[in-house]
Amino acid sequence: MPTTTTLYFLLLLLLPLFYSFYQNNSSTMSAANASFLSSLISRRSIYVLSKSLPTGVTQSKIQELVNQAVKYTPSSFNIESARVVVLWGEESDKLWELTWKSVEAVAGFPDDAAKAASKGKIQNFATGAGTVLFFEDQDVIDKIASIYTAYADNFPIWAENSNGLLQGNIWTLFSNEKVGASLQHYSNLIEGEVAKTWGLPASWKLKAQMPFGGIGAPAEEKEKTFEGRVKYFGGESA
Structure with missing residues (x-):
């Protein structure tokens, strides 16, 4: 008859098997998905930025995050048409200066207060450490379309979808490092000047701008829900 000691060690050996069975057969979210979901929840639009990145976050780390996101974000037919430019410091400031000039030239402000508010909003994006610019290479899209x-x-629609994934991936990676960011869309007003200022190919079509930096103030709380936005048919109810 097995001794108490033998049973004890047998139980120790079996515990990992029981735990593995539980993990594979329960509805409990995996640790990996819990961590991923936490990252999605934590990612917010941060509008008050500073030029100082969090302790331990270097320009090299930011660039590595961007590189890996560009490398591993999927694209239709694996065409990899997304293009990214990262502007640091004065180069980023230059972007938001030309953005304001472009907005000022076409916007019909009702009064000086509205103009000052718009200028302040755009100038605020220059208070960060840098800006990520997102593009699609139209030549690549046209080539695959011809095939x-x-x-x-x-x-073009699938390319936009992939670019959106890339934007979300970089934004979430930044958030994981406590780097604040938001997503802006002045593309139609500044695309030509951006291409000319930084010598970019004419086929690179600007899609979005992401100012980033240290978090100067937390994001405002917002109500979010999936109610009324998701439907399930067949299978178990959600």
């Missing part, structure tokens, strides 16, 4: 003509009209 798969049945899907030609869809490739």
